[in-house]
Amino acid sequence: xxxxxxxKNRIASVxxxxxxxxxxxxxxxxxxxxxxDAAEAARPYTERFNAVLGQLxxxxxxxxxxxxxxxxxxxxxxxxxxxxxxERGLCGGFNSSIVKKAKTDITRLLAEGKTxxxxxVGKKGRxxxxxxxxxxxxxxxxxxxxxxxxxxxxxxxxxxxLGRFDAGEFDVATIYFARFExxxxxVPTAQQIIPAKFETEEGAETTLYDYEPDExxxxxxxxxxxxxxxxxxxxxxxxxxxxxxRMSAMDNATRxxxxxxxxLTIEFNRSRQAVITNELIEIISGAExx
Amino acid sequence: MADTMxxxxxxxxxxxxxxxxxxxxxxxxxxxxxxxxxHAPVITTLRxxxxxxxxxxxxxxxxxxxxxxxxxxxxxxVLAEEALHVSDVTQEVLDAFVEKAAEALRSAKENGDHxxxxxxxxxxxxxxxxxxxxxxxxKQPQA
Numbered sequence: 001x002x003x004x005x006x007x008k009n010r011i012a013s014v015x016x017x018x019x020x021x022x023x024x025x026x027x028x029x030x031x032x033x034x035x036x037d038a039a040e041a042a043r044p045y046t047e048r049f050n051a052v053l054g055q056l057x058x059x060x061x062x063x064x065x066x067x068x069x070x071x072x073x074x075x076x077x078x079x080x081x082x083x084x085x086x087e088r089g090l091c092g093g094f095n096s097s098i099v100k101k102a103k104t105d106i107t108r109l110l111a112e113g114k115t116x117x118x119x120x121v122g123k124k125g126r127x128x129x130x131x132x133x134x135x136x137x138x139x140x141x142x143x144x145x146x147x148x149x150x151x152x153x154x155x156x157x158x159x160x161x162l163g164r165f166d167a168g169e170f171d172v173a174t175i176y177f178a179r180f181e182x183x184x185x186x187v188p189t190a191q192q193i194i195p196a197k198f199e200t201e202e203g204a205e206t207t208l209y210d211y212e213p214d215e216x217x218x219x220x221x222x223x224x225x226x227x228x229x230x231x232x233x234x235x236x237x238x239x240x241x242x243x244x245x246r247m248s249a250m251d252n253a254t255r256x257x258x259x260x261x262x263x264l265t266i267e268f269n270r271s272r273q274a275v276i277t278n279e280l281i282e283i284i285s286g287a288e289x290x
Numbered sequence: 291m292a293d294t295m296x297x298x299x300x301x302x303x304x305x306x307x308x309x310x311x312x313x314x315x316x317x318x319x320x321x322x323x324x325x326x327x328x329h330a331p332v333i334t335t336l337r338x339x340x341x342x343x344x345x346x347x348x349x350x351x352x353x354x355x356x357x358x359x360x361x362x363x364x365x366x367x368v369l370a371e372e373a374l375h376v377s378d379v380t381q382e383v384l385d386a387f388v389e390k391a392a393e394a395l396r397s398a399k400e401n402g403d404h405x406x407x408x409x410x411x412x413x414x415x416x417x418x419x420x421x422x423x424x425x426x427x428x429k430q431p432q433a
């Protein structure tokens with residue numbers, strides 16, 4: 001049985017751990033609200049953008065002159081996976097669930113004989129992927145210096161991806177991120193961004209627009225922005241998911257620390273009583289011996 | 291004929307304005323255009339410039355750096371890459387815009403792509419013109 005001093009120290013250390021996790025939980029809660037607001041604020045743009053782009057894409061269709069960002073390169077041999085994770089840990093299974101999904105897909109694609117390239121956004125995903133697929137990593141975007149995620153950050157990632165596409169480095173690009181459902185559930189999601197895919201609503205009322213300049217010029221102007229917009233939306237979702245995951249992870253940690261403190265306190269009191277009983281026995285038997 | 295239309299100005303980060311407007315002047319890629327209620331449906335790309343919204347409450351101006359506008363009879367939406375209220379455009383902001391455009395021009399010149407050079411030169415001229423409109427003088431960058 002550990003002595004009283006040890007127990008006292010352990011209780012003190014678990015108590016300070018609980019203080020830290022409690023503080024982290026509250027910080028995550030505050031950040032989560034901000035991240036959710038940001039994701040909410042970005043929604044009108046994304047929705048509008050996709051609606052217009054979808055309409056344009058439908059009207060240009062798959063004609064030969066359609067931009068390659070829309071029609072693709074005609075092959076799916078080389079796949080680019082953009083894996084977006086957090087820059088920091090201590091957020092439960094958030095990073096590993098995204099990485100796990102990406103890993104499953106990498107293994108599947110490799111088995112199909114495709115060439116896989118991986119671009120990582122966020123330090124944690126990179127660390128985890130480096131263990132198994134170090135030779136597939138072609139680049140990394142560091143967002144650790146970014147305090148508040150802005151559209152410019154997404155543009156940076158998009159420029160990187162588009163530059164590689166123009167250089168013919170890959171045929172299909174997919175982004176991996178966690179979609180924010182609610183605080184306890186974040187769903188790892190894969191979304192294809194190049195060639196662009198649109199959900200065309202059947203039977204939706206379509207207005208016939210005039211285009212200025214012509215449809216294809218607009219489309220080739222908008223598609224690269226579409227990539228940036230999708231990446232931005234994904235990064236925002238990811239940000240909210242990260243904070244949500246961290247909040248619930250820290251909530252659990254705080255609760256566990258509380259349970260541990262209770263258990264240790266009971267043990268401490270027991271041993272203290274045992275020590276007192278022992279001392280009493282010694283005193284009484286000493287007195288009787290006299 | 292309705293005398294107002296729903297106008298929305300959104301940037302990727304937030305919705306900047308959502309008002310009932312009577313008239314919106316848009317710096318479209320091929321020249322300024324004014325959208326009024328019952329305008330024929332048009333989708334156009336934007337060049338950097340001043341977006342002016344005229345509504346019952348008065349006139350409001352935003353500086354936009356690019357994006358596109360969707361105009362229909364009842365509503366007009368401007369999806370701007372970057373948009374700032376004119377009062378938020380300070381000398382530093384303008385200088386940063388112009389510097390970015392000048393940077394694009396320099397790199398285009400290096401690559402020797404004439405289309406890109408023209409585009410970038412136009413972009414820079416638009417930026418400088420935007421500054422003139424607001425009453426700021428852009429520092430002449432080294433192009």
